[in-house]
Amino acid sequence: MKLAIYDFDGTYVDVQTVPFVFKLWKEQNKDQKVFKRLYRKLMTWYVLYKLKIGWNHETFRKNAMALTIDLLHSLNEEERNTFLKDLYIKLQPYINQDLKEQLSKDQKDGYHTVLLSGSFDIMLMPFLNEGFDDVIGTVSQKDGNLLSYETVDIIIKNKKIEAIKSKFPHADLTQSKAYADSYYDLPLLLEVKDGYAYRPDKKLKRYAEQYGLKTYN
Known part of the structure; x- marks a missing residue:
């Protein structure tokens, strides 16, 4: 094969998946408490990466992607499936x-x-x-x-x-x-x-x- x-x-x-997912989440007004908590963490990491304080690009990318799974935890299975279908649809113009x-x-x-x-x-x-x-x-x-x-x-x-x-x-x-x-x-x-x-x-x-x-x- x-x-x-x-x-x-x-x-x-x-596009890059992580910022796109966070943007879609905010546009759809999903759980804003979860969004703000995770986004603050993401931005803190980004600043550390930019200042080269213990974070390189690879470490930032890996952790940023891992963080997106915690966004999805605030949705039940049906809501999660709907959000992921919407993500696919929203990505169509960027193919x-x-x-x-x-x-x-x-x-x-x-x-x-x-x-x-x-x-x-x-x-x-x-x-x-x-x-x-x-x-x-x-x-x-x-x-x-x-x-x-x-x-x-x-x-x-x-x-x-x-x-x-x-x-x-x-x-x-x-x-x-x-x-x-x-x-x-x-x-x-x-x-x-x-x-x-x-x-x-x-x-x-x-x-x-x-x-x-x-x-x-």
């Missing part, structure tokens, strides 16, 4: 159409298509409607119960490769491809036959040139 792996944030969709077309081409070329992200799996599931064969995200539940900020294990960098190999133990990565925009996905792009730096950030662009990765603009 050969895979075509698509990163989510900044690649398949031209990069060139990659949506590429998704169709890859499927016609015999690739098993996968949407891969550190975002939570329950946020990605609606994107199966886009035509993806599978989605892989950070596990959000255990034994039917929603995990919390303290118990989730955000997949990033090499953990994404581990997740792919665990889900598809018989996949041939030497015949597979991947698309991503961030330096943090460099290990994935180097793991497959064809790694595409899609509208790469500055750091990935530099490494793409160094490692001879293909650039997809």
Whole structure:
């Protein structure tokens, strides 16, 4: 089996999930007490990251994503499912159409298509409607119960490769491809036959040139 792996944030969709989720939450006037508490914590981390006081970009991203699961804890299952469907609908205008077309081409070329992200799996599931064969995200539940900020294990960098190999133990990565925009996905792009730096950030662009990765603009 050969895979075509698509990163989510900044690649398949031209947004970052965490601020988008918080913005939608506020627009829909969900539990504002929870919102204010978590948003204050998020902004404190952001300031520490910007001031380089014990926080780097990777640490901030991981913790920010983990924090979003605690937003969802204030909703019952029906409310949560509705919110996640709304999230999918609101993200539609931000889908990069060139990659949506590429998704169709890859499927016609015999690739098993996968949407891969550190975002939570329950946020990605609606994107199966886009035509993806599978989605892989950070596990959000255990034994039917929603995990919390303290118990989730955000997949990033090499953990994404581990997740792919665990889900598809018989996949041939030497015949597979991947698309991503961030330096943090460099290990994935180097793991497959064809790694595409899609509208790469500055750091990935530099490494793409160094490692001879293909650039997809």
